[in-house]
Amino acid sequence: MTRAFLMRNPSVLWFLLALSLFTLAVTLLSEAGMGVLSTSFVKTLGKTLCLCLVALAMDLIWGYAGILSLGHMAFFALGGYLIGMWLMYARTEEIVVAALSSGPLPATPDEIRQGIATQIFGVVGASDMPAIWAQAHSLPAQLALVLIVPGALAGIFGWLAFRSRVTGVYLSILTQAMTLALALYLFQNDSGLRGNNGLSGLQNIPGLDGVPQETVSLWFFWASALALGLAYVVLSHVVSGKFGSVIRAIRDDEARVRFLGYSVEGYKLFVFTLTAMIAAVAGALYYPQAGIINPAELAPIASIYLAVWVAIGGRGRLYGAVIGAAFVSLLSSWFTGGRAPSVNLGFYTVNWVDWWLVLLGLSFVLVTLYAPKGLSGLIDAAQGLRVPDRKGAALGPDDGALMEQEGRE
């Protein structure tokens, strides 16, 4: 990090400072320390950091490049599935080996493999290891697949979509269709990923039997914080340079960018694939903390939530995405966790578990209408920034172009 880079991106220092303080505080307050925060709450916070990470990816693709993808939570879930395969395989292998070791003869590798397959796939009535599990025994291979599979899927899908110059709302619908198709496929029992049972027991890390969950949860929390911090620095660097200039230009007026000699399709594909891989990494960190993954995680609604977080936080600036994801997802788990007190109106009791979605929908509409900069607008207001009146004109002719109110910074 050079000085000039930090001068151009003062938010990087503030962000890293806040993230380190937060990590330190959570570590001290966790059950491994003072014991104020429960292990499950540490996991919730760790998961929230992963959601912030995927929100960063969403901000890059939507806030900067102007592509409203409604499929990034599919890449997130794919990342979870791919790491989950190794977790489940290795964990089951330990159990199977232990069970077979009591027999009179040492178990052959084939018997062990068969035992694992029966254990994992008995629930969907199968006993053969599907071909897609070929590398599940190897952690490095499965980690590589976390990047390769979502990257390849995004690459192929993006190439087909961008090459045909599908833009705007049609592209959003296409990405949503892709997500839905993937979810429906995974719901099938013979998809090789246990149908609607999904993968479970992911919180038990193979080889760490002696380590209590309170410690494991902290490790994952740190890993999530590290990934988020790293991604923030790298992405700040990407968006503050010429590359950021080009993708913001594509967002506002892609036809003009073509006449400057930049291949708009190439850039879109690059950003789409890169953000899919970031989302997959976030998912691979999220699901070991969640413990379970099933195809419902891929439902299109998850990707819509992602867009809502970024919109509420403030599109087109990285800290906005992080603030939005953290704020809304924590608030959401508070409201839906039954901890929010019900409001008794006399004739009707507002139960937040039922009404939270209504509240969220309403605030999304209000933010879009009256505060397009979202929560980041508060930071701008604190800095007293003002810009000229454009009389409602957007900053470019494209669908994804920044609106006048968003462009004020």
Add this chain to the structure above:
Amino acid sequence: MSSLLEVSGVSVSFDGFRAINNLSFAIGPAELRAVIGPNGAGKTTFMDIVTGKTRPHEGRVLWGDPPVSLLKMTEAQIARAGVGRKFQRPTVFEDQTVDENLTMALKAPRNPFAVLRWRRAQADADRVAALAVEVGLGDQLPRKAGELSHGQKQWLEIGMLLAQEPRLLLVDEPAAGMTLAEREHTTRLLVDLAKTRAVVVVEHDMEFVRRLNCKVTVLHEGSVLAEGSLDHVTKNPAVIDVYLGRG
């Protein structure tokens, strides 16, 4: 003289309407050319064909020496080959500073990986500063393009074109909305530029064309009606009939 751009026998129609009809046009590597014609004569469609935005149904568009066909290339590839285009309405990136706008246009590798690794060298900074001074925006570098006046945006776009270092410049009504002094500046700039590269100016304003003092191509209903010096074409009865006669 071998030509830089050679358009021959090009036709294109939209929903049966022939916007360009068997059009042929050639320009040398260092030449200034004005293209005039009434509304609907096909001036903008002609530019769209050369820049790859519109594909003709028949005909050839050859570029450079040895000649390559522009018809199989994308807009971005054509721009990289050296064709720059200035739009009638100033189109700059309003959310970005003058500096960023110019930097993006600077001649440099355009693929995403190269752009990701790109660092501003002193030479780039100097070039951007020099361009900004040339188009009268020397003290406006940190300002957002959206804050500039209409005329300043025109200049910024011209600056971006120069930064691209194109071999052929297509300029659509550069003088629209400019003051007299700005027009003179524009004229000098275009005449200057045409000493080292090809410049095609599409213009309505005859006074401005006269000032350019160059060969003129008159378009009408998608094909070339007359070609030659301004005095020559204005004496042509067909031109008077379709263009000048109607005021």
